[in-house]
Amino acid sequence: MEPSLKALQALDIRAIIPALNEEKSIGDVVKSMPPWFRQIIVVDNGSSDATAAVAAAAGAHVVSEPIKGYGAACLAGIAAVAACDIVVFLDADGADTPTESYFLVSPIVEGAADLVIGARIGDKIDRGALTLPQRIGNAFAGWLIGAFWGVRVRDLGPFRAIRWETLQDLRMTDRAYGWTAQMQARAARLQVRMIEKPVSYRRRIGKSKISGTVRGVILAGLGIIGAILRERAAPPQ
Numbered sequence: 001m002e003p004s005l006k007a008l009q010a011l012d013i014r015a016i017i018p019a020l021n022e023e024k025s026i027g028d029v030v031k032s033m034p035p036w037f038r039q040i041i042v043v044d045n046g047s048s049d050a051t052a053a054v055a056a057a058a059g060a061h062v063v064s065e066p067i068k069g070y071g072a073a074c075l076a077g078i079a080a081v082a083a084c085d086i087v088v089f090l091d092a093d094g095a096d097t098p099t100e101s102y103f104l105v106s107p108i109v110e111g112a113a114d115l116v117i118g119a120r121i122g123d124k125i126d127r128g129a130l131t132l133p134q135r136i137g138n139a140f141a142g143w144l145i146g147a148f149w150g151v152r153v154r155d156l157g158p159f160r161a162i163r164w165e166t167l168q169d170l171r172m173t174d175r176a177y178g179w180t181a182q183m184q185a186r187a188a189r190l191q192v193r194m195i196e197k198p199v200s201y202r203r204r205i206g207k208s209k210i211s212g213t214v215r216g217v218i219l220a221g222l223g224i225i226g227a228i229l230r231e232r233a234a235p236p237q
Helices: 005-009 026-031 051-057 070-079 098-109 132-149 164-170 179-189 214-233
Strands: 013-019 039-044 061-064 086-089 115-119 160-163 194-198
Touching (some): 005 098, 013 026, 013 051, 026 039, 026 051, 039 051, 039 070, 051 061, 098 115, 115 179, 132 179, 132 214, 160 179
Parallel strands (some): 039 061, 115 194
Antiparallel strands (some): 086 160, 115 160
């Protein structure tokens, strides 16, 4: 049985949204979050525009992390949470659909999973929303994780939900492009109950800081593969 609205409202579910120069989209993202979220944390990752002000006006709790890095922003968001039941991560660019958070938290509430990845697969992906380098990189990273730990991974999508205790157990450290890969590789290595749920993915608002530049694509690729290889070399726990 799928969890009811009452069941979700009884839980302490927080959202963490890293944001860098996303003033055009962050307001709508925050306002579109389902009402059962106890808190929406937007981490301003050194924006030079009005991202922080727009997010605050939309009702988010804004945290500042001036040191650039996707992982650094996520870690700052985690540090702003004393404790809760479930954390949902999503992007600030409008590509993710906030209402689909329900499909990610439901398996956790039902006790079927501890980490749920919003996989950008199937027919709900806007044309051009994922670039060719992103598709190739996701496929290769997923193949590596599968080859090392026998876990099927089809996407490294940023939209994901995780049980708070599981997040603490993972002891995340990556402060840059390898954040999502580190989480999935570490979860696979530690045999965390991890599943994927298909989600929609729209063309983002504005230019991507990663896939929008050759430098960003190269650095992201190196960060992702490096994160997986470091997990492979990590001592058993």
